[in-house]
């Protein structure tokens with residue numbers, strides 16, 4: 001379920017200028033596969049694998065210095081009241097206006113990472129830092145994080161019996177805007193958003209997610225995101241369980257929500273959604289609690305084409321690529 005938001009504090013960390021060499025904890029391997037020579041229409045295809053996701057300053061491929069939205073450094077987390085470490089030193093930087101995707105095997109820690117970012121009580125951070133728009137995210141409780149502009153769509157959206165979708169959305173919107181909005185006024189605000197995600201108004205009277213099909217729940221998550229207009233949307237497998245039409249609707253709605261000022265962090269196993277969104281994006285691979293590799297700033301269509309042509313398994317089976325696939329592809 002999404003968390004209600006309130007006005008984000010427009011506080012941005014100064015963007016560091018990119019150094020000429022990658023930081024010590026990361027190195028780039030240019031993949032010597034055909035896509036290295038291929039240049040996309042945008043003339044900027046650059047495929048790279050890095051061990052340890054580099055920080056923005058380590059990327060070194062950007063000429064401009066965008067505002068850093070989220071900066072995760074050496075993040076380690078265990079399951080609460082246990083010493084089972086799930087996140088083992090994650091590094092990730094997201095600038096405003098960017099789409100980032102995390103792929104990887106089942107159980108590699110993707111959802112845990114997302115949940116740790118929004119302050120899920122099941123996990124305890126043992127090391128590292130997370131700065132969101134210049135503020136220490138780890139010092140905030142989950143509600144404060146959502147107020148600061150974070151939104152998370154969970155893999156399995158929760159049902160809220162006894163609370164209508166309409167009331168829930170209106171309460172969340174009021175909390176974000178810090179002002180009451182009348183049901184009529186809110187309905188007018190909501191209508192175009194319902195149309196964007198192709199949801200019928202009858203879903204407004206139903207209790208939040210109660211009895212919704214898997215696909216309807218996912219659309220409802222996007223509706224919440226559209227209503228709350230978060231700065232950074234973390235979408236955990238928003239594409240799972242969607243039929244072809246629903247996938248296209250969700251992709252279209254997401255594209256409609258993107259502005260140069262907001263960002264998306266998607267967790268997915270399938271490149272299809274990336275294909276449909278058709279925007280530039282960063283693709284990261286998570287393995288055993290670490291972001292171990294990344295494709296930097298590829299146009300998504302090229303990125304997915306490259307992934308499929310480089311790693312034969314992806315041609316036939318749209319599974320999450322792993323670091324092993326990158327290694328095979330580059331040999």
Ligand SMILES: Nc1ncnc2c1ncn2[C@@H]1O[C@H](COP(=O)(O)OP(=O)(O)OP(=O)(O)O)[C@@H](O)[C@H]1O
Nearest residue numbers: 079086104105106107108109110111112113122155
């Ligand atoms: N609350 C918890 N209690 C026990 N184990 C947990 C808990 N949360 C995560 N784990 C374990 O941590 C590992 C990572 O889980 P996580 O859900 O983050 O993986 P994932 O990469 O999102 O997997 P998938 O692709 O299947 O969704 C798994 O082995 C999981 O069983």
